[in-house]
Each structure stands twice: as C-alpha cells, then as structure tokens.
Amino acid sequence: MAKPVLVIGNKNYSSWSMRPWLALRHLGIGFDEVRIPLYGEGSSEEIRKYSPSGKVPVYIDGGVRVWDSIAILEFLAEKHPSLWPADAGARAHARSVCAEMHSGFAALRSTLPMNARAGDRWVELGGDAVGDAERVLEIWETCRGEHGKAGPWLFGSFTAADAMYAPVVLRFHTYGIEAGGLSKGYMETVLSDEHVLEWISGAEQEEEVIEKFEKGIY
Ligand SMILES: N[C@@H](CCC(=O)N[C@@H](CS)C(=O)NCC(=O)O)C(=O)O
Incomplete structure (x- = not known):
C-alpha cells in the first residue's frame, strides 16, 4: 500500500508544517514528504x-x-490515541492549550517568526508579544507541573500538545527568550529530541531565504 503523504513548506520557516511532521515521527508512522x-x-x-x-500542511492518506x-493531529489520534493524554481531565487540558496555540499568540508569532536554523538572534518583545510569551511559559509550567510527572513532555509522554508547542520552543531558543523552572527543562527536552534535531538539520540543508522572516539582530 502507498505510504501517506505529508505536504509541508520550508522546514526553516513553516512552523505549522512542523507540527504534524513531528507527531508522525513520534508515532513511528512512515510517510512520504512533499516539500x-x-x-x-x-x-x-x-x-x-x-x-x-491554499496552505500547508496537508496530509493525504x-x-x-x-x-x-490541528485537523491532521486529530485524524492521526483516531488511530493512535496516545497522541492525547489517557486521562480525561488531562486530555481536556491538552486540547485547551492546543486550541490556544492554534487560535492565538498572533503577536508572538509575527514578532518571532520561526527560523529553525538561526540559533542566536535577538528582538525586542513589545506590546501583546510580551503577554503572549508569558502565557506560553505559564502553559508549559502548568502542564508539566500538573500532568507531566511521568515523563519529560508537557503531559509526560509525547502528545499533540508537544507537537503544537515545539515550534514555539524553537522560536524562544532562536531569539533568546529565557525560561525558568519546569519550562526550562521542557525546552531542553524539545531541543534535544532526535526528531526535532532531524527537522532542524533539514532546515539547515535548505537554501531558500525568505527575507520577511529573517528578523532579529545577531
Ligand atoms: N491554520 C493553519 C495555518 C497554515 C499556514 O498558515 N500555513 C502557512 C505556512 S506555515 C502557509 O501555507 N502559507 C502559504 C501561503 O499562505 O501562501 C494550520 O494550522 O495548518
């Protein structure tokens, strides 16, 4: 049988593409990639x-x-329920923070565009981006503190919530947004994950440069 296909954008810039890609890798699902x-x-x-x-990602199975x-993550979770926490309360919490990511943080996303291969940039956070960054750190702290005892991910084992927030970890790393407490450890988990490293390595091999996403002093 033909493998499923995931259509993505540039690994360096496309945070929405990274989310289902990472989930597929963590679930061990083989797929062909169209970039x-x-x-x-x-x-x-x-x-x-x-x-x-007219947007990526798209998944064809x-x-x-x-x-x-988020629709792709839900589709994957139908066959692979481990993509959501097993406990109903934790699952509701995970869905809520995924929804927050999917529908919000516009200021943070435009101020800190994903640039997976850029590790050392600096931009001044202002306006709503400050509150967005604080809320993201609060989300990581709360998920790890309340539900993350059984492992290093937001809800212990890897879930859709990690797929949704991994690109934000890359952004915080690129632009030097510091995390303390449990969030610091969470960022280390994401940044040392073999699949995240594979994605970054793919970004490093890309040659396209999209000027509007090349922000920051370095
Ligand atoms: N809400 C969508 C957002 C998708 C999106 O904005 N994708 C961007 C790339 S990260 C895109 O396809 N941009 C191409 C375009 O707008 O022409 C999702 O969660 O998948």
Missing part, C-alpha cells in the same frame, strides 16, 4: 494542487485528505 518552498514563484499554485485552503495542522 513546497513557500512564497516563491509558483508556490501558491503548487500548494493548491494539494490543499483546498489513501482517499482521505486532511488540511490544517
């Missing part, structure tokens, strides 16, 4: 061949096509 460099000549037309929304990161 479409974003915001170049013909990029939109190429993405539209796969994605009705046999006759099923799923687009949008």
